[in-house]
Amino acid sequence: MSTPLLQMSDVWLRLPGIANRPILAGVDLEVAAGEVVGLVGESGSGKSVTARTALGLVPRGAQVEGRVLVDGTDVLSAPADRLRRLRSESAAMVFQDPRAGINPMRRIGDHLTEAARFAKRGEDVRAARKRALDLLEAVGLPHPERHLKQFPHELSGGMLQRVMIAGALMGSPKLLLCDEPTTALDVTTQKEIVSILARLQQDEGMGMLFITHDLDLAASVCDRVHVMYAGQVVEHASAKELFASPQHPYTAGLLASTPSLEVVQERLRPIAGTPLSLLADPLGCTFAERCDRVMEGLCTTQRPELVEHGDRADRCLLNQTTEVAG
Numbered sequence: 001m002s003t004p005l006l007q008m009s010d011v012w013l014r015l016p017g018i019a020n021r022p023i024l025a026g027v028d029l030e031v032a033a034g035e036v037v038g039l040v041g042e043s044g045s046g047k048s049v050t051a052r053t054a055l056g057l058v059p060r061g062a063q064v065e066g067r068v069l070v071d072g073t074d075v076l077s078a079p080a081d082r083l084r085r086l087r088s089e090s091a092a093m094v095f096q097d098p099r100a101g102i103n104p105m106r107r108i109g110d111h112l113t114e115a116a117r118f119a120k121r122g123e124d125v126r127a128a129r130k131r132a133l134d135l136l137e138a139v140g141l142p143h144p145e146r147h148l149k150q151f152p153h154e155l156s157g158g159m160l161q162r163v164m165i166a167g168a169l170m171g172s173p174k175l176l177l178c179d180e181p182t183t184a185l186d187v188t189t190q191k192e193i194v195s196i197l198a199r200l201q202q203d204e205g206m207g208m209l210f211i212t213h214d215l216d217l218a219a220s221v222c223d224r225v226h227v228m229y230a231g232q233v234v235e236h237a238s239a240k241e242l243f244a245s246p247q248h249p250y251t252a253g254l255l256a257s258t259p260s261l262e263v264v265q266e267r268l269r270p271i272a273g274t275p276l277s278l279l280a281d282p283l284g285c286t287f288a289e290r291c292d293r294v295m296e297g298l299c300t301t302q303r304p305e306l307v308e309h310g311d312r313a314d315r316c317l318l319n320q321t322t323e324v325a326g
């Protein structure tokens with residue numbers, strides 16, 4: 001197998017003075033070329049911090065340990081100029097809110113060609129403009145020439161997110177990190193944006209990390225899915241296996257609390273309790289206090305490791321205990 005484009009190994013991120021527990025606690029994650037890896041989990045589980053750490057964008061005051069390789073570059077030790085180049089040449093990110101990532105005072109064309117100035121081939125402005133026009137067309141915008149001259153406020157949220165996707169692709173990245181790219185959009189626009197992303201990912205052979213709350217969306221877009229809880233990956237598997245037979249009670253809980261048009265469920269069952277506070281740092285499993293299968297005396301005192309079972313893995317003592325017993 002080829003070397004992954006993104007390789008995160010045992011990544012820890014702490015925010016002293018803000019959080020008692022680590023924000024990321026030993027995250028392992030790989031994305032290969034041509035592959036879409038999903039990252040799902042409730043709000044606050046660490047999905048965005050994982051993606052941002054992959055590009056060396058860590059919160060101020062953060063203490064980070066572990067290893068992050070993006071296309072061979074050691075992100076956590078690379079100097080700032082190497083990281084800047086990496087973010088324009090090898091990897092790019094699309095965020096949830098397109099308006100937060102664009103200067104409202106600059107024309108769309110300037111935004112797009114500015115990104116090209118950092119690109120590997122040192123394109124001149126004309127070549128960058130041509131690429132911008134091609135990409136605006138590829139993301140389904142009706143009037144690329146006109147859009148180049150427009151300001152962000154002249155476009156709807158869905159149109160602007162297409163511009164942001166075009167901008168992310170200006171440097172022909174090998175790796176695209178998408179952080180809830182459709183959450184802020186209406187359902188029809190969401191579907192269009194997702195299908196554009198999926199087509200571009202395949203056309204360009206990019207590796208993609210796709211962060212979403214939406215499990216149905218993850219099931220339809222991703223090859224593999226990682227489930228995060230309280231800063232840890234608690235389960236990962238191929239999308240097909242994960243949704244057909246979740247092994248971790250948290251994954252099962254997420255599925256049971258997700259409305260689905262395909263499967264008519266009698267009643268949605270929300271996961272009891274609330275996500276682990278940043279001030280809590282329990283001795284045992286971080287999900288124990290909400291788990292409907294908790295083994296008292298065991299889960300509350302022992303931290304489970306992520307254990308592989310074939311090509312999937314989960315972090316649950318229940319499965320490990322059953323294995324030993326069996």
Ligand SMILES: Nc1ncnc2c1ncn2[C@@H]1O[C@H](COP(=O)(O)OP(=O)(O)OP(=O)(O)O)[C@@H](O)[C@H]1O
Pocket residue numbers: 015018023041042043044045046047048049050059060213278
């Ligand atoms: N700069 C920061 N300062 C303080 N706390 C932070 C910072 N960035 C993230 N956190 C905290 O780290 C935890 C993980 O945040 P993160 O944004 O990665 O979660 P998430 O899973 O992406 O959630 P959401 O789905 O809501 O975006 C949260 O508890 C968040 O409050």
